[in-house]
Amino acid sequence: MTKTQSAYFKQVPQIAYEGAASTNSYAFKYYNPEEKVGGKTMEEQLRFSVAYWHTLTQDAADPFGAGTAERPWDHLSGMDLAKARVEAAFEFIEKVQAPFFCFHDIDIAPEGSSLRETNQNLDTIVSMIKEYMKTSNTKLLWNTANMFTHPRFVSGAATSSNADVYAHAAAKVKKGLEVGKELGAENYVFWGGREGYETLLNTDMKLEFDNLAKFYHMAIDYAKEINFDPQFLIEPKPKEPTTHQYDFDVATSTSFLYQYGLQDHFKFNIEANHATLAGHTFEHELRTARTSGMLGSVDANQGDTLLGWDTDEFPTDLYSTTLAMYEILKNDGLGRGGLNFDAKIRRGSFKPEDLFHAHIAGMDSFAIGLKVANKMIEDNFFEDIVAERYKTFDSGIGAKIKEGTTSFAELEKHALSMDSIDHASGELERIKARINQYLLRVNEL
Amino acid sequence: MTKTQSAYFKQVPQIAYEGAASTNSYAFKYYNPEEKVGGKTMEEQLRFSVAYWHTLTQDAADPFGAGTAERPWDHLSGMDLAKARVEAAFEFIEKVQAPFFCFHDIDIAPEGSSLRETNQNLDTIVSMIKEYMKTSNTKLLWNTANMFTHPRFVSGAATSSNADVYAHAAAKVKKGLEVGKELGAENYVFWGGREGYETLLNTDMKLEFDNLAKFYHMAIDYAKEINFDPQFLIEPKPKEPTTHQYDFDVATSTSFLYQYGLQDHFKFNIEANHATLAGHTFEHELRTARTSGMLGSVDANQGDTLLGWDTDEFPTDLYSTTLAMYEILKNDGLGRGGLNFDAKIRRGSFKPEDLFHAHIAGMDSFAIGLKVANKMIEDNFFEDIVAERYKTFDSGIGAKIKEGTTSFAELEKHALSMDSIDHASGELERIKARINQYLLRVNEL
Amino acid sequence: MTKTQSAYFKQVPQIAYEGAASTNSYAFKYYNPEEKVGGKTMEEQLRFSVAYWHTLTQDAADPFGAGTAERPWDHLSGMDLAKARVEAAFEFIEKVQAPFFCFHDIDIAPEGSSLRETNQNLDTIVSMIKEYMKTSNTKLLWNTANMFTHPRFVSGAATSSNADVYAHAAAKVKKGLEVGKELGAENYVFWGGREGYETLLNTDMKLEFDNLAKFYHMAIDYAKEINFDPQFLIEPKPKEPTTHQYDFDVATSTSFLYQYGLQDHFKFNIEANHATLAGHTFEHELRTARTSGMLGSVDANQGDTLLGWDTDEFPTDLYSTTLAMYEILKNDGLGRGGLNFDAKIRRGSFKPEDLFHAHIAGMDSFAIGLKVANKMIEDNFFEDIVAERYKTFDSGIGAKIKEGTTSFAELEKHALSMDSIDHASGELERIKARINQYLLRVNEL
Amino acid sequence: MTKTQSAYFKQVPQIAYEGAASTNSYAFKYYNPEEKVGGKTMEEQLRFSVAYWHTLTQDAADPFGAGTAERPWDHLSGMDLAKARVEAAFEFIEKVQAPFFCFHDIDIAPEGSSLRETNQNLDTIVSMIKEYMKTSNTKLLWNTANMFTHPRFVSGAATSSNADVYAHAAAKVKKGLEVGKELGAENYVFWGGREGYETLLNTDMKLEFDNLAKFYHMAIDYAKEINFDPQFLIEPKPKEPTTHQYDFDVATSTSFLYQYGLQDHFKFNIEANHATLAGHTFEHELRTARTSGMLGSVDANQGDTLLGWDTDEFPTDLYSTTLAMYEILKNDGLGRGGLNFDAKIRRGSFKPEDLFHAHIAGMDSFAIGLKVANKMIEDNFFEDIVAERYKTFDSGIGAKIKEGTTSFAELEKHALSMDSIDHASGELERIKARINQYLLRVNEL
Ligand SMILES: [Co+2]
Ligand SMILES: [Co+2]
Ligand SMILES: [Co+2]
Ligand SMILES: [Co+2]
Ligand SMILES: [Co+2]
Numbered sequence A, B, C, D: 001m002t003k004t005q006s007a008y009f010k011q012v013p014q015i016a017y018e019g020a021a022s023t024n025s026y027a028f029k030y031y032n033p034e035e036k037v038g039g040k041t042m043e044e045q046l047r048f049s050v051a052y053w054h055t056l057t058q059d060a061a062d063p064f065g066a067g068t069a070e071r072p073w074d075h076l077s078g079m080d081l082a083k084a085r086v087e088a089a090f091e092f093i094e095k096v097q098a099p100f101f102c103f104h105d106i107d108i109a110p111e112g113s114s115l116r117e118t119n120q121n122l123d124t125i126v127s128m129i130k131e132y133m134k135t136s137n138t139k140l141l142w143n144t145a146n147m148f149t150h151p152r153f154v155s156g157a158a159t160s161s162n163a164d165v166y167a168h169a170a171a172k173v174k175k176g177l178e179v180g181k182e183l184g185a186e187n188y189v190f191w192g193g194r195e196g197y198e199t200l201l202n203t204d205m206k207l208e209f210d211n212l213a214k215f216y217h218m219a220i221d222y223a224k225e226i227n228f229d230p231q232f233l234i235e236p237k238p239k240e241p242t243t244h245q246y247d248f249d250v251a252t253s254t255s256f257l258y259q260y261g262l263q264d265h266f267k268f269n270i271e272a273n274h275a276t277l278a279g280h281t282f283e284h285e286l287r288t289a290r291t292s293g294m295l296g297s298v299d300a301n302q303g304d305t306l307l308g309w310d311t312d313e314f315p316t317d318l319y320s321t322t323l324a325m326y327e328i329l330k331n332d333g334l335g336r337g338g339l340n341f342d343a344k345i346r347r348g349s350f351k352p353e354d355l356f357h358a359h360i361a362g363m364d365s366f367a368i369g370l371k372v373a374n375k376m377i378e379d380n381f382f383e384d385i386v387a388e389r390y391k392t393f394d395s396g397i398g399a400k401i402k403e404g405t406t407s408f409a410e411l412e413k414h415a416l417s418m419d420s421i422d423h424a425s426g427e428l429e430r431i432k433a434r435i436n437q438y439l440l441r442v443n444e445l
């Protein structure tokens, strides 16, 4: 229905699956929504989501230059612009066959001259979105409040040095929870881009931690109060825009949650590029969260490890998508989470068509990753490697260690009794060559 | 007494305080052990420690070259070498007036052909050290077990993929606790240089975490069993030698400790260069530990942030020593911990004399840091900045936030009532200029 | 005169020297323009310059947030805003006693709807500035053309993939040279923030190099044609905003200049934070340029080596200012160049007063660096270290090497004749302790 | 013949090509030496070389641990060990079908107690190698002198602060050239791991540059003198082991060569991991050298961009091998150079079998890269993208720019005449998706 109403992307046809040999730029070569992989359809496994801010709102500016993006709605402004974007959003999302989308409050509606007016703008657009959702298959993966763009957040939001800003932030999250409930959001996300410090020289870190924890508790309480039960997600990122952000990585945020008794209320929204900025691989962050039972959702993108900032590139590295999908499949999927393309076209890819090419590239790359990872799991590829490598823990002293039924005295006795220790090679080079083989045979799957 | 027995460093006189104008290379310009700063003597405040491995054992090799160090004991080997080093150690430590020293087991005694022989070697040297300690003021700050050099630890120690290695590691820590008790160590340190993974592709991270936690619990139990009560310390480091080390930084290790119920049994030994390798400042790690009540001890060195590995330089950056001493003074000191020079002379500083110059440089730099930080605290310099910056939390809605007596509904009401928000500047540039003034007036303190 | 006309910074008095003990925020503690250091006044030695863009034009925005700066001219726009900024600029520059300023074309005048209109705007403001300069001591250190902000430069300017953009860039530099002549600029700067590539996958690097070289040759020709003889300067920077910028560092640009026969026409404008982004120290870049006879001017700032982008902080690190001033003094000064504060107040330092505090911090820091470096040179501090360390090149086989009068055969004969080689220690730790002593005695100079 | 003599790797069969579906660990899946790709056999195109040091000499030690490698010659020492390694080398190289090998002097023969004895050791082993080469197809790609391991090189070799060391280095290179001539080496390599500085604080950079240039001139002269005409190669690397190495990257070394009139005598040996340590991609360094006509040879490995040191991993990243092979094919091959596996098995891959797995992984990865890159070139894939993107330089003002027949005045006229500028998208996302398609269809090539 929306398709007949809106025609911002007239030049682009409905994107459909055509197979690996297709040379049609506007077709999927691997993502086939109905195809079953690992017992579920690709659509169910991948739960793709379009990020409203990158695809509808941003203009491809960078710190040294004005926006380059050419968009069919560039002539509009204010609420007219916001409404046009909603129309274009549903056209776009349906054309690329993403079942979900995500947004920050100010992505969808402009800030007004007062909080009251901002909320009214939001209400207008939320109603419009709700209307569109009635006749569309598009669902809301998550929403969040932007608490980093406006100058008032110069020193943070829930960790601001200013109590008035804290109150303003609370009001925004309160509204965000109401909006999430209204639109049936599966999750609610906190990304603390200004929650942290620029310099310790003027910062009361302890007070800021305490205030942040109270903020989270109040958010949980308020959601309960309005009978809204989203999965709360924290999205870690180490050091941009703020010199040190408190949610540096999964482990850092886990430490915070435990210290404040919040660990049962949150899971993580893990972004690939944020992982690398923290000095980790994407799969490290996924594994860390999975190990703690806190893998909630994913911001699917990739970074440039030779650059020191968040480039939010569309994911095309098949090694990365494969290892990510392995973690997700081993997690039994993402539950209420999904794969949200928190990814932006390059500044040099400024045409509307590039938005389609970029999503197709990302969706195909994760579809390939899914197929390869699933095949590896079917073959017990990694599982066999691990079972062999750790087999000394299956019996004897190893089993006692695993069960927790030994002591330093007994272990010393065992150690003194050994003449030498046999080691098996880790065989990393052979494993990597095998992974290449798996990857290059995806067309046979 | 030892001074009359040993004369490895004949050419170097006893190091004494001569004041800021001294041009004597073999004198302190700032470190004056008996001088009181902040109510205690410098010796009490700084609790300096010599690292046995860097000063007595290592030879200034690097991954591309053989050792360059010229040492008076180079002609010796085996237990003769180990004994000579003990003699030299006490001569050195007393000459530089460090009240403490630290060691790994294999720093002081060579590994034998069996664990039993290794332990015998250790016993011999420990007896010798104990004898020396009777007539020396030198005390043992901490000891630890080296579980990273020997090839058996190729895949870790307490997180090895091999149960036999785990048992061997347990035996070493058991012995380490016995040695610590024997020599009256104040602390026992775990640095997990091989506890982590080279690649997730062959790693069972969850099992490794579980095993590590059990290892720590057994260590605690064993210490109790032998009536030894050291402060247990974890020394975080992110990624060298192992691609990913589990004790990445203070926050990561805190997360682990909480998840396994170990948080009350450990504090942290924080190394400056490990902080920067993890993407943090030294003072960030100190503050993070202090905030969690877990600041235990310090490995005093500095790194080169333009290089990607641990350079373990002697600390001479006065900004860093000042901010570190600020954190330590605000922590009410390090308790049973100290400032251990986990620092090595540069490969190009290969003469025995350089060991003295390096320690003098480091001790003076921390003495300056102590004096400057103490003056700032006396002046309430940072405290006034923070009090002013966060003053909105002292009354009204801010006080309610701080007390935890408000809600999103009340905060929204407050937010809707505000016309605009007043902000105070963070004034970082002015603060930095003031710090320079404090530093440059240290000679007047 | 301008001071009586403009009063944008009423609350801030004229900044004057008050000495090291002053606690007046609006006073220099070290920068004393008339004081002689090393045979010249500080004003002559330091040649400070205010960067128009950071101080007058920018608003403290960052990639994740709107500008926070509060400026007395915020209510104005268009040419009115541009004119107000000129008034404020002269008030500011005179109040902080900087003898120079620098600008990009669009810092001083807004772009019009056509190149023609842009040039007219520029003419208007240039006339106004020229008028102000008549009654002010303020001089123009350099000007340049901004060829990175406008979307047309998305793929570069003189290395654009589009010939029309190249022509537009040429027109801007042509105008820039005319403006430089009109205002008596000492230098003309090229900073190629978009000269480079985002990806090699669509880039003809060879053509872009060829075109860039032709562009420079035409610039030189045109300056000659209009009888304008500025020192041409290239400002290297490695990778921001463009993934790879052709002027990565001094050595890279030198390679380019030599390959295209341009080496006699250019010197370098070296920025501290650009040096660190390229993996070098500030002093490395200064030394590299000095060694090649190409040290032209300096963008005086500092970065945060734990962050991966250009933070352009005001310089307060006294180690850095001291070593920089050492290089500059050994270069016999900067000639027609100067110390330009390409530095911006932090986003959290948004008050007009912070602009003054920041410049005072930077000017004092370089004044301290000048005094300390000059004292070291008077003492032959580094020169003696080097003379001693390289003394084997003063006679015998060493002298022959230096003179170029030996051969591999003779050197082999020498090598075969030696039993062993004596080495002197590099003594880095002792040197660093001595530098701290020099620094901490600056108040006695 | 050697195969019948030596049996160090009995358990490993001759490695042969079996095709993409093979599951035999000891078979090539892609590298088929006789198969023609792009008009030459794979053997001719790829010119693989085994690095003696990593495969025969090193023991998998790292800065924190002793070697883990288990080698069949571990029980030997001195010249017996050296001879066993030669036997094993020829067995290994022939089994993995590499046509070339490379070595440093001390890889093949131990240093003696004097230079004379070292040279005698070398002569013995060189004779032995020459004998083996008579009946083997194995050729010497290049040799070099190790001037970084011995303590005498603590301050460099050709840039040492000590003239005696300089002479010693000259003697080593003289011998190296003689050895190269004797064994028919195609190239002679300089890797200056200690040519640089640890600190500027005690360094005479200008003298060191001058000395280095003289050293190179003498090397060229001596080669001529003995009628040996290898391609001289410089291998850049930025900062390990020395804080700053003079051959930071291709551009830096090019600058040096031009400044000393050496540019016609050298090409570059480019190592992937050195490129990334310098902040570049592998293909950037290859392109930079190619553009300057100086692409000579390649050290084929890969790094870990999340680590800050040279990991020298065997290359398995197919994106990297594809883009590298594209540059090499566009360079019309490597001429006398080759693809040398300057790559070491991981410390955890300590079995002899891992050496085979690792080389197979690397050779297959480059064979895949070759096939994919060749197909792209046959399709004019990148060439068409570039031709379209830069088409404005084919006529009109663009053609004049390219030919160098225009001026700023004419360009300004053109710029003033334009109403607006049309831009084409860079389409990076679409290009990357296409590259994935090329890669995943390699099994069809
Ligand atoms: Co994200
Ligand atoms: Co991001
Ligand atoms: Co340490
Ligand atoms: Co360290
Ligand atoms: Co600059």
Ligand SMILES: [Co+2]
Pocket (backbone or CB within 6 Å): C271, C273, C274, C310, C311, C312, C342
């Ligand atoms: Co900058």
Ligand SMILES: [Co+2]
Pocket (backbone or CB within 6 Å): D235, D271, D299, D342
């Ligand atoms: Co190499």
Ligand SMILES: [Co+2]
Pocket (backbone or CB within 6 Å): D271, D273, D274, D310, D311, D312, D342
């Ligand atoms: Co390497």
